[in-house]
């Protein structure tokens with residue numbers, strides 16, 4: 474099959490880019506996604522102004538029908554033992570949301586299909602080769618190991634932080650930082666009235682956050698350095714729970730809504746023990762996000778510290794800009810790609826300023842390796858990760 478645009482990765486950036494391309498009148502679009510929108514996905518908070526992007530993509534009304542959990546702002550103990558409040562009461566765009574991420578990703582993919590985008594789920598792009606002056610040839614592999622070859626005039630790398638394909642066209646990652654997040658999801662008791670604010674608490678070894686999700690679920694996350702996670706064993710339930718209990722605000726909130734009861738750790742096989750998922754959260758930008766016939770979007774182009782809660786907003790923003798840049802490229806004008814490249818770069822600079830300011834605000838633990846390292850690493854490096862990714866199994 475021949476396509477105008479093939480998008481590798483059907484996360485928020487891939488699906489939204491497909492929608493944006495449809496708006497630009499591009500007809501033959503393929504999205505290849507290795508998953509099937511069946512497994513848990515992490516990263517749930519989106520700010521109120523995401524509604525502008527969803528509106529621009531033409532899917533705001535349908536998104537509102539999805540009834541994700543509304544979020545009225547955040548409260549945080551950051552730089553101070555007491556909680557400070559930052560609510561969306563006076564935000565012109567109203568509330569933000571805590572998403573069921575699996576459902577949100579599936580929703581975006583569904584909207585793209587409804588507009589005529591071809592979606593291959595459970596299919597991996599195994600390789601991608603440039604065809605002289607004609608675009609790219611992709612080798613697809615299905616779950617049944619069947620292979621298929623397709624060609625495309627333009628290629629979009631939307632593979633997330635791995636950014637697998639941009640690398641093969643010569644792009645390099647400029648690293649800033651790397652965290653590991655240890656996450657547990659659990660069900661709230663039916664009677665609990667958990668706050669609709671995101672709760673954030675800085676601790677000596679990192680930070681915690683809690684967010685209520687749709688269907689009375691709760692996401693509880695601790696973020697730290699790979700080496701600290703390994704030394705403390707925070708990726709194991711017993712340690713995770715012990716550290717959680719020592720937090721001042723997070724543990725209190727969970728006790729108040731009796732959520733902590735479901736954290737009982739017991740050696741009996743019947744006991745309900747929550748699973749801890751550990752995942753890496755790198756901060757970087759590619760040194761180039763576009764090239765002849767390709768570009769990278771979302772986390773494949775640049776990834777932010779999860780403290781920013783900007784990853785999904787960024788993915789949708791990139792997609793709208795990418796849609797316009799690709800359409801003009803296909804019509805013979807490559808200046809759109811240059812503009813896209815410089816937008817991604819200046820947006821990262823803005824993020825860097827905010828991220829550095831935020832980490833500098835916490836001065837309670839001057840000798841803590843976590844805070845020292847966050848405050849030392851304030852700019853991109855040309856080298857590989859500033860620290861080796863620790864094995865944490």
Ligand SMILES: Cc1cc2nc3c(=O)[nH]c(=O)nc-3n(C[C@H](O)[C@H](O)[C@H](O)COP(=O)(O)OP(=O)(O)OC[C@H]3O[C@@H](n4cnc5c(N)ncnc54)[C@H](O)[C@@H]3O)c2cc1C
Pocket residue numbers: 481482483484485486487505506507508515516517518519596597598599631632633634637654694752753754770771772773779782783784785786788
């Ligand atoms: C712990 C943590 C907490 C976070 N919290 C938040 C938050 O609160 N708010 C927020 O906005 N953001 C948050 N983020 C960031 C957010 O999740 C990402 O920014 C967002 O998912 C980026 O979307 P994407 O489409 O670029 O990449 P992804 O969501 O990573 O999607 C990439 C897709 O590509 C597919 N893929 C990869 N390789 C191939 C291949 N070869 N062939 C086919 N398919 C492939 C993958 O299956 C995947 O579905 C968080 C991240 C972490 C790690």
